[in-house]
Amino acid sequence: MKYAISLVLGLLVGAVVFVLGLYLNPFSGQATVSPLAVTSERVIDLSFSAVPGDGILYTDHGETVVTPHPERIAELWEPAIHETSVYVTKVESSRGDFAGIGIKFSSESEQTAIVKGDAIANSAWHIYMPGQGTLLIDQTENFWSYIREVVIPARTSAGDNWVGSFHTITTNGPGSLGTARVTGGSGLFDGMTSESVEALTARGYSANSGPVSIDGNLTIELTELAAASE
Amino acid sequence: MANWMKRLIKTFVIGVILGLLGTGALAWYVPAVDIHRERSFVSVQPNGGNIEVFHINLPRDRIMVGLPNVDNSIPAGLEWPGEEILGDMQAELFKVRNSDNTVIGVASRLASATGESGPFIEWVVHLPARGTIYVKMEITPSADGFRNGEMLAGSRDFSVLSGSVREQFIADAGEDADAQGRIRLEAALVGQLGDEE
Numbered sequence: 001m002k003y004a005i006s007l008v009l010g011l012l013v014g015a016v017v018f019v020l021g022l023y024l025n026p027f028s029g030q031a032t033v034s035p036l037a038v039t040s041e042r043v044i045d046l047s048f049s050a051v052p053g054d055g056i057l058y059t060d061h062g063e064t065v066v067t068p069h070p071e072r073i074a075e076l077w078e079p080a081i082h083e084t085s086v087y088v089t090k091v092e093s094s095r096g097d098f099a100g101i102g103i104k105f106s107s108e109s110e111q112t113a114i115v116k117g118d119a120i121a122n123s124a125w126h127i128y129m130p131g132q133g134t135l136l137i138d139q140t141e142n143f144w145s146y147i148r149e150v151v152i153p154a155r156t157s158a159g160d161n162w163v164g165s166f167h168t169i170t171t172n173g174p175g176s177l178g179t180a181r182v183t184g185g186s187g188l189f190d191g192m193t194s195e196s197v198e199a200l201t202a203r204g205y206s207a208n209s210g211p212v213s214i215d216g217n218l219t220i221e222l223t224e225l226a227a228a229s230e
Numbered sequence: 231m232a233n234w235m236k237r238l239i240k241t242f243v244i245g246v247i248l249g250l251l252g253t254g255a256l257a258w259y260v261p262a263v264d265i266h267r268e269r270s271f272v273s274v275q276p277n278g279g280n281i282e283v284f285h286i287n288l289p290r291d292r293i294m295v296g297l298p299n300v301d302n303s304i305p306a307g308l309e310w311p312g313e314e315i316l317g318d319m320q321a322e323l324f325k326v327r328n329s330d331n332t333v334i335g336v337a338s339r340l341a342s343a344t345g346e347s348g349p350f351i352e353w354v355v356h357l358p359a360r361g362t363i364y365v366k367m368e369i370t371p372s373a374d375g376f377r378n379g380e381m382l383a384g385s386r387d388f389s390v391l392s393g394s395v396r397e398q399f400i401a402d403a404g405e406d407a408d409a410q411g412r413i414r415l416e417a418a419l420v421g422q423l424g425d426e427e
């Protein structure tokens with residue numbers, strides 16, 4: 001009997017050690033410096049609040065800690081879109097001026113593999129910037145650093161919240177340098193293809209209501225085509 | 231140290247190793263995310279391309295309508311930005327169904343007739359299990375009541391495809407008794423030449 005107990009205890013300790021190893025793995029971090037930081041092309045910086053309640057609209061399947069809004073918004077409960085969220089928000093220029101409207105579709109990805117430090121989402125931004133045009137940003141994002149540094153500490157803290165300062169680049173593809181793919185649709189962006197990077201800066205998270213203070217940022221590279229048209 | 235104690239420690243160590251390996255195998259082989267997939271109803275064309283029809287039942291599948299006149303926006307309580315610079319831009323969000331009337335994705339439609347950067351009508355169709363399509367529509371509809379569009383970009387399953395999408399509003403709601411009409415999106419997509427080499 002004592003050997004069985006010893007074996008079970010060993011199994012439990014092994015499992016806990018493995019989980020701790022995953023959680024503390026120093027090699028699974030995301031970049032904090034944008035791959036576009038060294039680009040020679042012009043870039044547009046768009047910022048937005050990544051707190052769903054601050055946006056124009058947010059919806060998902062309705063069973064997460066984040067409450068969809070406005071109140072009577074349709075929820076995405078159907079099986080095929082159950083792991084998807086939609087967020088509509090104003091986007092601002094680097095000077096803080098209104099720059100346009102952004103719609104973000106985000107779905108959990110089957111590429112997610114916690115053992116590799118990958119919590120992947122497939123996401124797409126449909127953006128309209130008055131006076132400039134429309135574009136699509138298509139990307140995969142890795143939220144493992146955010147989950148590890150913000151969400152888990154909030155859920156394990158006595159106060160059910162996290163306060164601090166955390167910055168990460170969430171974009172990790174499909175570009176070879178970990179950049180998103182940008183396709184211009186109309187206006188100055190018509191015919192443009194370029195790259196983009198999304199980042200988030202978190203300062204507060206509640207285990208009960210989700211993001212409390214998180215800013216998002218999109219850096220979009222302007223190719224010569226769009227830059228020349230400006 | 232007594233023999234039974236040594237054996238106990240050895241059993242514990244074996245347990246730890248098995249726990250490490252077992253949890254590792256579990257984490258490696260059991261998918262953390264398993265996206266629900268619906269059957270794709272695709273008809274193959276003689277040119278090697280394919281046609282797939284999506285539709286949106288109105289008003290049930292409409293998630294949002296953002297209009298310059300906030301009173302007409304959907305859902306109730308939507309605080310659509312009042313910035314004049316947005317002009318007549320209209321933003322809509324929908325759930326998207328396959329030919330079997332099952333929801334398979336979500337879509338946005340942005341349109342403006344008098345935008346500073348020129349008129350535009352665009353769709354982004356996001357199908358979680360397959361990828362995203364970005365389509366730019368012609369401004370003027372055809373005499374037959376539909377509007378043609380060109381696929382500008384696609385991701386994942388659609389990344390190697392190109393083609394066109396036809397948009398049509400149909401007053402007949404088909405088999406859906408709750409619907410007052412439907413938007414039909416017919417995608418005619420073809421693979422790029424040489425992508426099978």
